[in-house]
Amino acid sequence: MIWNEKYECMPVKEREILQLERLKETVFRAYKNIPYYKKRFDEVKLKPEDIKTLKDIKKIPLTTKDDLRQCYPFKMFAVPIEEIVEIHTSSGTTGKPIVSGYTLNDIEVWGEAMARSLSMAGTTKNDIVQNAYGYGLFTGGLGVHYGARKIGANIVPISAGNTKRQLEIMQDFGTTIITCTPSYALYLAEAAKEEGIDLEKLKLKAGCFGAEMWTEKIREEIEKRLKVLALNIYGLTELMGPGVANECKEKKGLHIFEDHFYPEIVDSETLEPLEEGGKGELVLTNLTRQGMPMLRFRTKDITCFHRSACKCGRTLVRMERITGRSDDMLKIRGVIVFPSQIEKALLEMDGIEPQYQIIVTRPHQLDELEVRVEASQKLFSDEIKIVEQKRKEIEEHLDRSIGIKMKVTLVEPKAIPRSEGKAKRVVDMRNM
Amino acid sequence: MKVKQISVFLENRKGRMLDTLKVLEKAKINIRALSLADSSDYGILRLIVSDADNAKKALEKNKFTVKESEIIAVSVEDKPGGLSHILELLDTAGVNVEYLYAFVEKKDNKAVVVLKTEDLDTGINILKHAKVNILTAKEVYEL
Numbered sequence: 001m002i003w004n005e006k007y008e009c010m011p012v013k014e015r016e017i018l019q020l021e022r023l024k025e026t027v028f029r030a031y032k033n034i035p036y037y038k039k040r041f042d043e044v045k046l047k048p049e050d051i052k053t054l055k056d057i058k059k060i061p062l063t064t065k066d067d068l069r070q071c072y073p074f075k076m077f078a079v080p081i082e083e084i085v086e087i088h089t090s091s092g093t094t095g096k097p098i099v100s101g102y103t104l105n106d107i108e109v110w111g112e113a114m115a116r117s118l119s120m121a122g123t124t125k126n127d128i129v130q131n132a133y134g135y136g137l138f139t140g141g142l143g144v145h146y147g148a149r150k151i152g153a154n155i156v157p158i159s160a161g162n163t164k165r166q167l168e169i170m171q172d173f174g175t176t177i178i179t180c181t182p183s184y185a186l187y188l189a190e191a192a193k194e195e196g197i198d199l200e201k202l203k204l205k206a207g208c209f210g211a212e213m214w215t216e217k218i219r220e221e222i223e224k225r226l227k228v229l230a231l232n233i234y235g236l237t238e239l240m241g242p243g244v245a246n247e248c249k250e251k252k253g254l255h256i257f258e259d260h261f262y263p264e265i266v267d268s269e270t271l272e273p274l275e276e277g278g279k280g281e282l283v284l285t286n287l288t289r290q291g292m293p294m295l296r297f298r299t300k301d302i303t304c305f306h307r308s309a310c311k312c313g314r315t316l317v318r319m320e321r322i323t324g325r326s327d328d329m330l331k332i333r334g335v336i337v338f339p340s341q342i343e344k345a346l347l348e349m350d351g352i353e354p355q356y357q358i359i360v361t362r363p364h365q366l367d368e369l370e371v372r373v374e375a376s377q378k379l380f381s382d383e384i385k386i387v388e389q390k391r392k393e394i395e396e397h398l399d400r401s402i403g404i405k406m407k408v409t410l411v412e413p414k415a416i417p418r419s420e421g422k423a424k425r426v427v428d429m430r431n432m
Numbered sequence: 433m434k435v436k437q438i439s440v441f442l443e444n445r446k447g448r449m450l451d452t453l454k455v456l457e458k459a460k461i462n463i464r465a466l467s468l469a470d471s472s473d474y475g476i477l478r479l480i481v482s483d484a485d486n487a488k489k490a491l492e493k494n495k496f497t498v499k500e501s502e503i504i505a506v507s508v509e510d511k512p513g514g515l516s517h518i519l520e521l522l523d524t525a526g527v528n529v530e531y532l533y534a535f536v537e538k539k540d541n542k543a544v545v546v547l548k549t550e551d552l553d554t555g556i557n558i559l560k561h562a563k564v565n566i567l568t569a570k571e572v573y574e575l
Contacts, residue, residue, distance in 0.1 A: 375441045375474070375497045376497065377497060377499065380439070380441050380497045380499050381439070381476075381499060381501075382437065382439035382476060382478055382499055382501045382548070383476075383530055383531065383548075384469050384471055384476060385530070387441075387471075387474075387476070388471065409473050410441070410443075410473065410474055411443055412441060412442070412443045412448075412495070412496070412497065413495050413496070413497050414495045415443065
C-alpha cells in the first residue's frame with residue numbers, strides 16, 4: 001500500500017529538481033540561522049549560492065555527533081525557541097545526549113514519513129497499532145504515534161515493557177500491527193509461548209521493527225515465531241526519528257524518503273562519496289526540516305544503495321539493511337568484526353536461540369572474544385562429550401565464517417538478559 | 433530393563449545445584465541417585481528420581497534445560513570385585529562405558545550401579561547373558 005503516490009513514485013528526474021530546490025533553501029537557512037554552519041562554511045570558503053547542483057553537496061563539510069554535542073543543548077536550532085514545539089534526545093549512552101528540536105511543520109513531516117512507513121506494512125485506518133516503542137524523549141514511541149494518527153489507525157500507546165500486559169492487550173484488543181525493536185519482538189514471541197498463547201489465533205499481521213541492528217535470520221525467526229510480516233524501519237534522532245526509511249513488502253532494502261532526506265554513501269576512511277552500489281557510511285541531509293536542519297550528517301551506519309526499479313512501484317532509492325556501524329565495529333587482534341556477522345553465523349546453526357552476547361576482554365595484552373549462547377534442548381545431552389562436541393562445532397563454524405578464533409560458552413536458558421528496548425549484544429571489557 | 437534418567441544443564445554458578453534441588457523438593461520428587469559431571473564452565477547433573485516425567489516438567493517450568501535419557505541399573509554384591517566383574521564383562525565384549533555412578537544400598541548389602549554403555553541394548557544383552565541382576569525401572573524407583 002502506497003501512502004503518498006505522488007512523492008513516493010515520482011520520476012527520478014522530477015524528484016531531483018525538487019531535491020535541489022529544497023537543498024538550496026535548507027542550506028541558505030542553515031547558513032543564515034545556525035552559527036555552527038556559518039563557521040564551518042566560512043572555514044572552507046563556501047557560500048550557500050555555491051550549491052548549484054545536487055553534486056555540489058559534497059562541498060559541504062560533514063557533521064558528526066561530536067559537532068552536535070558542542071552545540072548542546074539548543075545551538076543547532078535554526079528557528080527561535082518559541083517556534084520549537086517538541087524536543088527529543090538520543091539516549092546519551094556515549095556522552096551528552098543529542099538534542100533534536102521540531103517545529104509544528106517538522107512534526108507534520110514526521111507523521112507523513114511514518115505514515116508512509118506504516119503503510120508499507122499494510123496499515124490502514126482499520127488497523128489497531130500496538131506501539132511498543134518507548135514513549136518519551138526517545139523518538140521511537142511518538143514517531144510511530146504521529147504516523148499511525150495520520151493514517152487514522154487505532155493507536156494503542158502502550159510504550160515499551162510490561163510484557164504480560166502487551167500480550168493481554170494483543171489478545172483482547174485484537175492488535176493487527178505491532179511496532180517495537182526486533183529483539184523485543186522475539187521476546188514477546190517467547191513470552192507468548194510460555195503463557196501458552198496460540199499466536200496463530202491472534203489477528204497480528206505485520207510489524208515495523210527497528211532502532212537496532214538485526215539480520216535476515218532474525219527476520220525469519222520473528223516471522224516464524226510471532227507469525228507476522230516483519231519489516232525493517234530506519235531512522236535517527238538527529239535527522240528526525242524513525243521513518244527516514246522503511247522496507248516495502250518486497251523486502252529488497254529500505255526505501256529512503258528522498259524528498260525529505262538526501263542520502264549519500266561515503267567511504268568511512270576517506271569520507272569521499274562512493275559510486276552507486278559501493279558499501280560505506282550513510283550520510284543524510286534534511287531537505288525540509290525547519291527546526292534543526294542537518295547538513296551531511298554522518299550516521300556511522302554502514303550500507304549501500306540500489307537504484308534499480310522496485311516491484312512495489314516506488315522510485316525511492318533502496319538502502320540495504322544496516323550491516324554494521326563504523327563505531328561498533330570491533331577490532332579483534334587487528335581483524336574487523338561486526339556483531340552482525342557473528343549473529344548471522346550463529347543463526348545459521350541448528351538449535352541456537354536468537355539470544356546471544358559477545359564479550360570482549362584483553363586478559364594478556366591480547367583480545368579475546370567470547371560468545372555466550374544459551375544451552376537449548378538441541379545442544380544439550382547427558383554426556384559431556386556430546387555437549388562439548390556441539391560447542392566446538394559452533395566455535396569452528398564461527399571461526400570459518402569470520403576468520404577469527406572465539407570461545408563459545410554455554411549458559412543456562414534465559415540467562416542472557418532480554419531487552420525491552422535496544423538489545424545490548426556486545427560487552428567490551430577492554431579498557432581502551 | 434532400561435531406566436529413565438534426567439540430566440540438567442547447570443552453569444558453574446554459586447547456588448545453581450541448590451536451586452535445582454529446591455525445584456525437585458517443591459514438586460515432591462525423591463532422588464534415588466545422582467552424579468555431577470563438570471567441565472570448566474558448566475556441569476551436567478544426572479538424576480534417577482521417583483517420577484522422571486514430573487521432575488522434567490517441574491524443572492522445565494523453572495527454565496532449566498533438561499534431557500531425558502535411558503540407562504542400565506544393575507545390582508551387585510557389595511564386596512571387593514563386585515563392580516570390576518561387571519566392567520570386565522563389558523570390556524571383554526568390547527562395549528564402551530560412557531559413564532557410570534554407583535550407590536550402596538544398606539538394606540540387603542547390595543550396591544546399585546548406574547551405567548550408560550555406548551549401545552544400551554548390546555550392554556543389556558551382555559549383562560543379561562552373564563546373569564547379572566539388572567534392575568527394572570520399578571525396582572530402582574522403589575529402592
